Amino acid sequence: MTDKPDIEWDQLDYARFAQLASDDRLSMYEKIGFPDSYRKGYEELIVNDIAAKLPRLGQCGLTVLDIGPGCSAVPHMLIELCRRQQHRLFLVDSPQMLAQLPDPDFVVKRPGQFPECAGGLAELNGAVDVVICYSVFHYVFASGNPYAFADEILRLLAAGGQCLIGDIPNASKRYRFFASDAGIAFHKQFTRSDTLPPQRPDGPQPGVIDDSVLMGLVLRARAAGADAYLVPQPAELPMANRREDLLIRRP
Template sequence: MAVFDDIGYEDFRRMAMDESLSAHEKIGFPDAYRDAHEAAIFADIASKLSNLSRPGQNVLDIGPGCAGLPRLLIDACQQRAHSLVLVDSPEMLAHLPDASGVIKLPGFYPDCDTELQPWLGRFDAILCYSVFQYIFVEASFWKFLDLSIQLLAPGGQMLIGDIPNVSKRKRFFASETGIRFHQEFMQTTEVPDVDFLAVESGKIDDAVILGVIMRARAQGCDAYWLPQGAALPMANRREDVLIVKP
Protein backbone atom coordinates (compact mmCIF):
# COMPACT_ATOMS: atom_id res chain seq x y z
CA MET A 1 0.00 0.00 0.00
CA ALA A 2 1.34 3.42 -0.98
CA VAL A 3 0.54 4.88 2.46
CA PHE A 4 3.38 2.77 3.87
CA ASP A 5 6.03 3.91 1.37
CA ASP A 6 8.82 6.35 2.28
CA ILE A 7 7.85 6.75 5.92
CA GLY A 8 10.04 7.59 8.89
CA TYR A 9 10.11 8.31 12.61
CA GLU A 10 7.86 11.38 12.52
CA ASP A 11 5.38 9.56 10.27
CA PHE A 12 5.22 6.69 12.76
CA ARG A 13 4.53 9.15 15.57
CA ARG A 14 1.60 10.52 13.60
CA MET A 15 0.38 7.05 12.60
CA ALA A 16 0.48 5.89 16.22
CA MET A 17 -2.18 8.49 17.03
CA ASP A 18 -4.34 7.76 13.98
CA GLU A 19 -7.33 5.83 15.28
CA SER A 20 -8.40 4.93 11.74
CA LEU A 21 -5.37 2.62 11.45
CA SER A 22 -5.10 -0.88 12.88
CA ALA A 23 -2.21 -1.75 15.20
CA HIS A 24 -0.35 -3.33 12.27
CA GLU A 25 -0.97 -0.34 10.03
CA LYS A 26 0.35 1.99 12.73
CA ILE A 27 3.74 0.24 12.36
CA GLY A 28 3.69 0.24 8.57
CA PHE A 29 2.26 -3.18 7.68
CA PRO A 30 -0.97 -4.17 5.97
CA ASP A 31 -2.92 -6.45 8.32
CA ALA A 32 -2.46 -9.43 5.97
CA TYR A 33 1.32 -9.32 6.51
CA ARG A 34 1.08 -9.75 10.29
CA ASP A 35 -2.35 -11.14 11.22
CA ALA A 36 -2.01 -14.74 12.43
CA HIS A 37 1.76 -14.63 11.88
CA GLU A 38 3.05 -13.00 15.07
CA ALA A 39 3.40 -16.21 17.10
CA ALA A 40 5.54 -17.75 14.32
CA ILE A 41 7.57 -14.55 14.01
CA PHE A 42 8.24 -14.46 17.76
CA ALA A 43 9.20 -18.16 17.78
CA ASP A 44 11.73 -17.43 15.01
CA ILE A 45 13.12 -14.50 17.01
CA ALA A 46 13.39 -16.58 20.19
CA SER A 47 15.19 -19.38 18.35
CA LYS A 48 17.93 -16.91 17.37
CA LEU A 49 18.04 -14.81 20.55
CA SER A 50 18.60 -17.85 22.74
CA ASN A 51 19.49 -15.69 25.75
CA LEU A 52 15.78 -14.90 26.05
CA SER A 53 15.23 -18.42 27.36
CA ARG A 54 17.60 -17.86 30.30
CA PRO A 55 16.31 -16.30 33.55
CA GLY A 56 17.07 -12.78 34.73
CA GLN A 57 18.39 -11.22 31.52
CA ASN A 58 18.58 -7.57 30.49
CA VAL A 59 16.74 -7.07 27.19
CA LEU A 60 16.49 -4.08 24.82
CA ASP A 61 13.87 -3.74 22.08
CA ILE A 62 14.67 -0.99 19.56
CA GLY A 63 11.51 0.31 17.92
CA PRO A 64 9.00 -2.23 19.23
CA GLY A 65 5.97 -0.46 17.76
CA CYS A 66 2.53 -1.12 19.18
CA ALA A 67 1.22 -4.36 17.65
CA GLY A 68 1.41 -7.93 18.97
CA LEU A 69 5.15 -8.68 18.89
CA PRO A 70 6.19 -6.39 21.77
CA ARG A 71 3.36 -7.82 23.86
CA LEU A 72 4.68 -11.33 23.25
CA LEU A 73 8.14 -10.11 24.25
CA ILE A 74 6.80 -8.41 27.39
CA ASP A 75 5.03 -11.64 28.40
CA ALA A 76 8.15 -13.74 27.78
CA CYS A 77 10.30 -11.33 29.79
CA GLN A 78 7.82 -11.32 32.67
CA GLN A 79 7.83 -15.12 32.77
CA ARG A 80 11.63 -15.20 33.11
CA ALA A 81 12.10 -12.14 35.36
CA HIS A 82 13.97 -10.17 32.69
CA SER A 83 14.47 -6.42 32.72
CA LEU A 84 13.13 -5.03 29.44
CA VAL A 85 13.88 -1.60 27.97
CA LEU A 86 11.63 -0.42 25.12
CA VAL A 87 12.90 2.45 22.97
CA ASP A 88 10.38 4.12 20.65
CA SER A 89 8.40 7.31 20.24
CA PRO A 90 6.21 8.26 23.20
CA GLU A 91 3.18 7.87 20.94
CA MET A 92 4.03 4.24 20.21
CA LEU A 93 5.03 3.41 23.77
CA ALA A 94 1.70 4.76 25.06
CA HIS A 95 -0.06 1.83 23.35
CA LEU A 96 2.01 -0.78 25.20
CA PRO A 97 1.09 -2.03 28.67
CA ASP A 98 3.02 -0.96 31.73
CA ALA A 99 4.46 -3.96 33.53
CA SER A 100 6.92 -4.85 36.26
CA GLY A 101 10.48 -4.84 34.96
CA VAL A 102 9.55 -2.89 31.81
CA ILE A 103 11.19 0.49 31.21
CA LYS A 104 9.83 2.72 28.45
CA LEU A 105 12.46 5.03 27.02
CA PRO A 106 10.98 7.55 24.56
CA GLY A 107 13.24 8.71 21.76
CA PHE A 108 14.82 7.96 18.40
CA TYR A 109 17.51 5.29 18.50
CA PRO A 110 20.49 5.78 18.32
CA ASP A 111 20.10 9.46 19.25
CA CYS A 112 19.09 8.45 22.80
CA ASP A 113 22.64 7.28 23.56
CA THR A 114 22.95 9.59 26.59
CA GLU A 115 19.90 8.02 28.23
CA LEU A 116 21.34 4.55 27.55
CA GLN A 117 24.76 5.26 29.07
CA PRO A 118 23.90 3.41 32.34
CA TRP A 119 23.23 0.30 30.24
CA LEU A 120 26.58 0.13 28.45
CA GLY A 121 27.87 -3.45 28.52
CA ARG A 122 24.74 -4.75 30.26
CA PHE A 123 22.25 -6.05 27.68
CA ASP A 124 22.12 -9.81 27.22
CA ALA A 125 19.70 -9.58 24.28
CA ILE A 126 18.94 -6.73 21.87
CA LEU A 127 16.14 -6.94 19.32
CA CYS A 128 15.66 -4.61 16.37
CA TYR A 129 12.88 -6.07 14.22
CA SER A 130 11.48 -4.55 11.01
CA VAL A 131 13.16 -1.25 11.94
CA PHE A 132 16.68 -1.24 10.48
CA GLN A 133 15.47 -0.01 7.08
CA TYR A 134 14.22 3.22 8.67
CA ILE A 135 17.38 3.74 10.72
CA PHE A 136 19.41 3.12 7.55
CA VAL A 137 17.74 6.10 5.86
CA GLU A 138 17.21 8.49 8.78
CA ALA A 139 20.26 8.00 11.01
CA SER A 140 23.91 7.03 10.90
CA PHE A 141 23.60 3.28 10.75
CA TRP A 142 27.25 2.96 11.84
CA LYS A 143 26.32 4.88 15.01
CA PHE A 144 23.35 2.53 15.38
CA LEU A 145 25.61 -0.51 15.12
CA ASP A 146 28.47 0.85 17.23
CA LEU A 147 26.18 1.89 20.09
CA SER A 148 24.37 -1.45 20.00
CA ILE A 149 27.64 -3.36 20.27
CA GLN A 150 28.72 -1.16 23.18
CA LEU A 151 25.45 -1.94 24.94
CA LEU A 152 25.93 -5.72 24.66
CA ALA A 153 27.16 -7.62 27.70
CA PRO A 154 29.78 -10.34 27.30
CA GLY A 155 27.89 -13.22 25.71
CA GLY A 156 25.18 -10.82 24.63
CA GLN A 157 23.22 -11.30 21.40
CA MET A 158 21.69 -8.80 19.01
CA LEU A 159 19.18 -9.72 16.31
CA ILE A 160 18.67 -7.20 13.52
CA GLY A 161 15.62 -8.91 12.09
CA ASP A 162 13.27 -8.72 9.15
CA ILE A 163 15.69 -6.75 6.97
CA PRO A 164 14.21 -6.02 3.53
CA ASN A 165 17.07 -6.93 1.19
CA VAL A 166 16.52 -5.63 -2.34
CA SER A 167 19.18 -8.04 -3.67
CA LYS A 168 17.35 -11.04 -2.22
CA ARG A 169 14.06 -9.67 -3.54
CA LYS A 170 15.48 -9.42 -7.06
CA ARG A 171 16.88 -12.95 -6.94
CA PHE A 172 13.50 -14.25 -5.79
CA PHE A 173 11.41 -12.47 -8.42
CA ALA A 174 13.82 -13.54 -11.16
CA SER A 175 13.30 -17.20 -10.20
CA GLU A 176 10.56 -19.51 -11.42
CA THR A 177 9.18 -19.68 -7.88
CA GLY A 178 9.17 -15.89 -7.56
CA ILE A 179 7.48 -15.41 -10.92
CA ARG A 180 4.69 -17.82 -9.92
CA PHE A 181 4.35 -16.08 -6.55
CA HIS A 182 4.04 -12.68 -8.25
CA GLN A 183 1.51 -13.89 -10.78
CA GLU A 184 -0.67 -15.62 -8.18
CA PHE A 185 -0.50 -12.71 -5.70
CA MET A 186 -1.16 -10.03 -8.33
CA GLN A 187 -3.61 -12.15 -10.36
CA THR A 188 -1.69 -11.47 -13.57
CA THR A 189 0.21 -13.30 -16.29
CA GLU A 190 2.92 -10.64 -16.40
CA VAL A 191 6.48 -11.45 -15.37
CA PRO A 192 7.95 -9.13 -12.70
CA ASP A 193 10.46 -6.59 -13.99
CA VAL A 194 13.88 -7.30 -12.43
CA ASP A 195 16.98 -5.21 -13.16
CA PHE A 196 20.04 -6.55 -11.36
CA LEU A 197 22.15 -3.56 -12.44
CA ALA A 198 19.78 -0.86 -11.16
CA VAL A 199 21.04 1.11 -8.16
CA GLU A 200 18.28 1.24 -5.52
CA SER A 201 18.92 4.49 -3.65
CA GLY A 202 18.00 4.31 0.02
CA LYS A 203 17.49 0.54 -0.11
CA ILE A 204 19.38 -2.16 1.78
CA ASP A 205 21.18 -4.68 -0.42
CA ASP A 206 23.71 -7.50 0.01
CA ALA A 207 26.54 -4.96 0.28
CA VAL A 208 24.92 -3.17 3.23
CA ILE A 209 24.29 -6.40 5.12
CA LEU A 210 27.81 -7.61 4.46
CA GLY A 211 29.12 -4.24 5.70
CA VAL A 212 27.19 -4.61 8.96
CA ILE A 213 28.58 -8.11 9.49
CA MET A 214 32.16 -7.07 8.74
CA ARG A 215 32.00 -3.98 10.98
CA ALA A 216 30.63 -6.05 13.86
CA ARG A 217 33.38 -8.61 13.37
CA ALA A 218 36.00 -5.84 13.25
CA GLN A 219 34.80 -4.81 16.72
CA GLY A 220 35.43 -8.27 18.14
CA CYS A 221 31.96 -9.77 17.72
CA ASP A 222 30.80 -12.81 15.83
CA ALA A 223 28.17 -11.94 13.23
CA TYR A 224 26.01 -14.18 11.05
CA TRP A 225 23.72 -13.72 8.04
CA LEU A 226 20.60 -15.83 8.72
CA PRO A 227 17.48 -16.80 6.77
CA GLN A 228 14.04 -16.41 8.27
CA GLY A 229 11.89 -19.43 8.97
CA ALA A 230 9.99 -20.54 5.88
CA ALA A 231 6.64 -20.02 7.65
CA LEU A 232 7.22 -16.29 8.04
CA PRO A 233 5.19 -14.12 5.65
CA MET A 234 8.13 -12.26 4.08
CA ALA A 235 10.86 -14.90 4.32
CA ASN A 236 11.31 -14.94 0.54
CA ARG A 237 12.60 -11.36 0.50
CA ARG A 238 13.76 -10.55 4.03
CA GLU A 239 16.50 -11.93 6.29
CA ASP A 240 18.24 -11.43 9.62
CA VAL A 241 21.65 -10.61 11.08
CA LEU A 242 22.72 -12.08 14.42
CA ILE A 243 25.59 -10.43 16.32
CA VAL A 244 27.13 -12.13 19.35
CA LYS A 245 29.69 -10.58 21.70
CA PRO A 246 32.06 -13.34 22.93
Protein backbone atom coordinates (compact mmCIF):
# COMPACT_ATOMS: atom_id res chain seq x y z
CA MET A 1 0.00 0.00 0.00
CA THR A 2 1.51 3.38 -1.05
CA ASP A 3 1.70 6.13 1.59
CA LYS A 4 -0.88 8.89 1.32
CA PRO A 5 0.42 12.36 0.44
CA ASP A 6 0.36 15.12 3.06
CA ILE A 7 -2.70 17.29 2.49
CA GLU A 8 -2.58 20.91 3.65
CA TRP A 9 -6.32 21.02 4.45
CA ASP A 10 -6.36 24.78 5.01
CA GLN A 11 -4.36 25.69 1.91
CA LEU A 12 -6.37 24.12 -0.87
CA ASP A 13 -7.22 25.87 -4.11
CA TYR A 14 -8.58 24.97 -7.54
CA ALA A 15 -5.18 23.74 -8.80
CA ARG A 16 -4.45 21.64 -5.72
CA PHE A 17 -7.94 20.09 -5.83
CA ALA A 18 -7.21 19.05 -9.43
CA GLN A 19 -4.09 17.20 -8.23
CA LEU A 20 -5.96 15.53 -5.37
CA ALA A 21 -8.73 14.39 -7.74
CA SER A 22 -6.33 12.23 -9.76
CA ASP A 23 -4.53 10.74 -6.73
CA ASP A 24 -6.02 7.31 -6.26
CA ARG A 25 -4.31 6.85 -2.89
CA LEU A 26 -6.98 9.21 -1.52
CA SER A 27 -10.56 8.49 -0.43
CA MET A 28 -13.34 10.33 -2.28
CA TYR A 29 -13.61 12.67 0.73
CA GLU A 30 -9.90 13.44 0.81
CA LYS A 31 -10.02 14.20 -2.93
CA ILE A 32 -12.45 17.03 -2.14
CA GLY A 33 -10.45 18.35 0.81
CA PHE A 34 -12.19 16.72 3.78
CA PRO A 35 -10.88 14.22 6.29
CA ASP A 36 -13.29 11.24 6.05
CA SER A 37 -14.82 12.02 9.48
CA TYR A 38 -16.14 15.39 8.25
CA ARG A 39 -18.21 13.95 5.41
CA LYS A 40 -18.67 10.17 5.66
CA GLY A 41 -22.28 9.40 6.57
CA TYR A 42 -23.43 13.03 6.21
CA GLU A 43 -24.07 13.13 2.47
CA GLU A 44 -27.75 12.23 2.51
CA LEU A 45 -28.36 14.94 5.11
CA ILE A 46 -26.45 17.44 2.95
CA VAL A 47 -28.36 16.58 -0.23
CA ASN A 48 -31.71 16.65 1.61
CA ASP A 49 -30.81 20.09 2.99
CA ILE A 50 -29.80 21.33 -0.48
CA ALA A 51 -33.09 20.04 -1.94
CA ALA A 52 -35.12 21.64 0.88
CA LYS A 53 -33.43 25.01 0.35
CA LEU A 54 -33.82 24.78 -3.44
CA PRO A 55 -37.42 23.52 -3.83
CA ARG A 56 -37.36 24.07 -7.60
CA LEU A 57 -35.12 20.98 -7.82
CA GLY A 58 -38.36 19.07 -7.25
CA GLN A 59 -39.84 20.40 -10.51
CA CYS A 60 -39.17 18.77 -13.90
CA GLY A 61 -37.10 19.62 -16.96
CA LEU A 62 -35.06 22.54 -15.57
CA THR A 63 -31.51 23.73 -16.24
CA VAL A 64 -29.31 23.13 -13.19
CA LEU A 65 -25.69 24.22 -12.69
CA ASP A 66 -23.37 22.78 -10.01
CA ILE A 67 -20.23 24.88 -9.53
CA GLY A 68 -17.51 22.78 -7.88
CA PRO A 69 -19.36 19.44 -7.61
CA GLY A 70 -16.25 17.54 -6.48
CA CYS A 71 -16.42 13.75 -6.68
CA SER A 72 -17.88 12.38 -3.43
CA ALA A 73 -21.34 10.85 -2.99
CA VAL A 74 -22.95 14.33 -2.99
CA PRO A 75 -22.63 14.94 -6.79
CA HIS A 76 -23.60 11.33 -7.47
CA MET A 77 -26.82 11.87 -5.48
CA LEU A 78 -27.45 15.18 -7.24
CA ILE A 79 -26.94 13.52 -10.64
CA GLU A 80 -29.52 10.89 -9.66
CA LEU A 81 -31.93 13.62 -8.52
CA CYS A 82 -31.51 15.38 -11.89
CA ARG A 83 -32.06 12.10 -13.74
CA ARG A 84 -35.33 11.54 -11.83
CA GLN A 85 -36.55 15.08 -12.44
CA GLN A 86 -35.38 15.16 -16.09
CA HIS A 87 -33.19 18.21 -15.50
CA ARG A 88 -30.22 19.16 -17.67
CA LEU A 89 -27.23 19.38 -15.33
CA PHE A 90 -24.14 21.49 -16.08
CA LEU A 91 -21.03 20.73 -14.00
CA VAL A 92 -18.15 23.21 -13.64
CA ASP A 93 -14.94 22.00 -11.97
CA SER A 94 -11.41 21.03 -13.01
CA PRO A 95 -11.08 18.45 -15.82
CA GLN A 96 -9.47 16.06 -13.31
CA MET A 97 -12.38 16.38 -10.86
CA LEU A 98 -15.05 16.10 -13.57
CA ALA A 99 -13.33 12.95 -14.90
CA GLN A 100 -14.27 11.23 -11.61
CA LEU A 101 -17.99 11.69 -12.37
CA PRO A 102 -20.18 9.69 -14.80
CA ASP A 103 -21.30 10.96 -18.24
CA PRO A 104 -25.05 10.36 -18.64
CA ASP A 105 -26.58 12.21 -21.59
CA PHE A 106 -28.32 14.86 -19.43
CA VAL A 107 -25.00 15.92 -17.84
CA VAL A 108 -22.89 18.58 -19.57
CA LYS A 109 -19.35 18.94 -18.20
CA ARG A 110 -17.79 22.38 -18.57
CA PRO A 111 -14.23 22.16 -17.22
CA GLY A 112 -12.86 25.40 -15.82
CA GLN A 113 -12.35 27.68 -12.85
CA PHE A 114 -15.38 29.82 -12.01
CA PRO A 115 -15.88 32.76 -12.51
CA GLU A 116 -12.90 32.99 -14.90
CA CYS A 117 -14.55 30.37 -17.17
CA ALA A 118 -17.92 32.19 -17.20
CA GLY A 119 -17.31 33.44 -20.77
CA GLY A 120 -17.62 29.81 -21.92
CA LEU A 121 -21.04 29.58 -20.28
CA ALA A 122 -22.55 32.50 -22.21
CA GLU A 123 -25.41 30.38 -23.59
CA LEU A 124 -26.58 29.97 -19.98
CA ASN A 125 -26.85 33.69 -19.21
CA GLY A 126 -30.26 34.28 -17.65
CA ALA A 127 -31.15 30.65 -18.31
CA VAL A 128 -30.14 28.66 -15.21
CA ASP A 129 -33.06 27.73 -12.97
CA VAL A 130 -31.03 26.31 -10.09
CA VAL A 131 -27.41 26.99 -9.13
CA ILE A 132 -25.73 24.77 -6.52
CA CYS A 133 -22.34 25.82 -5.18
CA TYR A 134 -21.67 23.86 -2.00
CA SER A 135 -18.52 24.14 0.09
CA VAL A 136 -16.67 26.04 -2.64
CA PHE A 137 -16.95 29.77 -1.89
CA HIS A 138 -14.15 29.91 0.72
CA TYR A 139 -11.66 28.58 -1.83
CA VAL A 140 -12.69 31.28 -4.28
CA PHE A 141 -12.53 33.95 -1.57
CA ALA A 142 -8.96 33.00 -0.63
CA SER A 143 -7.54 34.18 -3.95
CA GLY A 144 -10.35 35.66 -6.06
CA ASN A 145 -12.91 38.44 -6.05
CA PRO A 146 -16.05 37.36 -4.16
CA TYR A 147 -18.19 40.01 -5.87
CA ALA A 148 -17.09 38.89 -9.34
CA PHE A 149 -18.05 35.35 -8.29
CA ALA A 150 -21.50 36.44 -7.12
CA ASP A 151 -22.01 38.74 -10.12
CA GLU A 152 -21.40 35.91 -12.60
CA ILE A 153 -23.80 33.60 -10.77
CA LEU A 154 -26.43 36.36 -10.77
CA ARG A 155 -25.89 36.84 -14.51
CA LEU A 156 -26.63 33.14 -15.10
CA LEU A 157 -29.72 32.93 -12.88
CA ALA A 158 -33.06 32.90 -14.74
CA ALA A 159 -36.19 34.73 -13.57
CA GLY A 160 -37.57 32.61 -10.72
CA GLY A 161 -34.14 30.98 -10.37
CA GLN A 162 -32.79 29.74 -7.05
CA CYS A 163 -29.17 29.56 -5.94
CA LEU A 164 -27.52 28.06 -2.89
CA ILE A 165 -23.97 29.11 -2.09
CA GLY A 166 -23.68 26.71 0.79
CA ASP A 167 -21.39 25.57 3.58
CA ILE A 168 -19.54 28.87 3.99
CA PRO A 169 -17.27 29.18 7.05
CA ASN A 170 -18.13 32.39 8.92
CA ALA A 171 -15.50 33.44 11.50
CA SER A 172 -17.99 35.79 13.22
CA LYS A 173 -20.44 32.95 13.75
CA ARG A 174 -17.62 30.76 15.11
CA TYR A 175 -16.58 33.44 17.63
CA ARG A 176 -20.20 33.98 18.70
CA PHE A 177 -20.46 30.25 19.36
CA PHE A 178 -17.16 30.17 21.24
CA ALA A 179 -18.34 33.03 23.47
CA SER A 180 -21.36 30.96 24.59
CA ASP A 181 -21.54 28.31 27.32
CA ALA A 182 -22.22 25.70 24.62
CA GLY A 183 -19.14 26.82 22.69
CA ILE A 184 -16.90 26.71 25.77
CA ALA A 185 -18.10 23.18 26.58
CA PHE A 186 -17.61 22.13 22.93
CA HIS A 187 -14.06 23.50 22.92
CA LYS A 188 -13.15 21.74 26.17
CA GLN A 189 -14.45 18.45 24.84
CA PHE A 190 -12.76 18.89 21.42
CA THR A 191 -9.36 19.81 22.88
CA ARG A 192 -9.73 17.45 25.88
CA SER A 193 -8.48 20.31 28.05
CA ASP A 194 -9.76 23.13 30.25
CA THR A 195 -8.51 25.86 27.91
CA LEU A 196 -10.97 28.51 26.82
CA PRO A 197 -11.81 28.97 23.11
CA PRO A 198 -10.10 31.77 21.14
CA GLN A 199 -11.68 35.21 21.48
CA ARG A 200 -12.73 37.46 18.64
CA PRO A 201 -9.74 39.63 17.62
CA ASP A 202 -10.26 43.37 17.22
CA GLY A 203 -11.04 44.52 13.70
CA PRO A 204 -11.43 42.53 10.48
CA GLN A 205 -9.01 39.69 9.76
CA PRO A 206 -7.48 39.77 6.26
CA GLY A 207 -8.39 36.75 4.14
CA VAL A 208 -11.10 35.59 6.56
CA ILE A 209 -14.81 35.35 5.74
CA ASP A 210 -16.89 37.03 8.44
CA ASP A 211 -20.31 38.66 8.82
CA SER A 212 -19.18 41.69 6.81
CA VAL A 213 -18.25 39.55 3.79
CA LEU A 214 -21.50 37.60 3.89
CA MET A 215 -23.68 40.65 4.49
CA GLY A 216 -21.82 42.28 1.59
CA LEU A 217 -22.80 39.38 -0.66
CA VAL A 218 -26.43 39.62 0.47
CA LEU A 219 -26.45 43.33 -0.44
CA ARG A 220 -24.67 42.64 -3.76
CA ALA A 221 -27.30 40.07 -4.79
CA ARG A 222 -30.13 42.35 -3.72
CA ALA A 223 -28.59 45.23 -5.71
CA ALA A 224 -28.70 42.90 -8.75
CA GLY A 225 -32.46 42.48 -8.31
CA ALA A 226 -32.50 39.17 -6.45
CA ASP A 227 -33.68 38.32 -2.92
CA ALA A 228 -30.88 37.01 -0.72
CA TYR A 229 -30.77 35.50 2.76
CA LEU A 230 -28.25 33.94 5.15
CA VAL A 231 -29.69 30.68 6.49
CA PRO A 232 -28.45 28.13 9.03
CA GLN A 233 -27.42 24.53 8.44
CA PRO A 234 -29.16 21.58 10.13
CA ALA A 235 -27.63 21.19 13.63
CA GLU A 236 -26.68 17.58 12.75
CA LEU A 237 -24.07 18.71 10.20
CA PRO A 238 -20.56 18.62 11.70
CA MET A 239 -19.73 22.28 11.07
CA ALA A 240 -23.19 23.81 11.63
CA ASN A 241 -21.88 25.88 14.56
CA ARG A 242 -19.51 27.86 12.30
CA ARG A 243 -20.86 27.61 8.75
CA GLU A 244 -23.92 29.02 7.05
CA ASP A 245 -25.57 29.16 3.66
CA LEU A 246 -26.38 32.03 1.31
CA LEU A 247 -29.68 31.58 -0.48
CA ILE A 248 -30.43 33.73 -3.55
CA ARG A 249 -33.76 33.81 -5.37
CA ARG A 250 -34.60 35.83 -8.45
CA PRO A 251 -38.21 37.05 -8.39
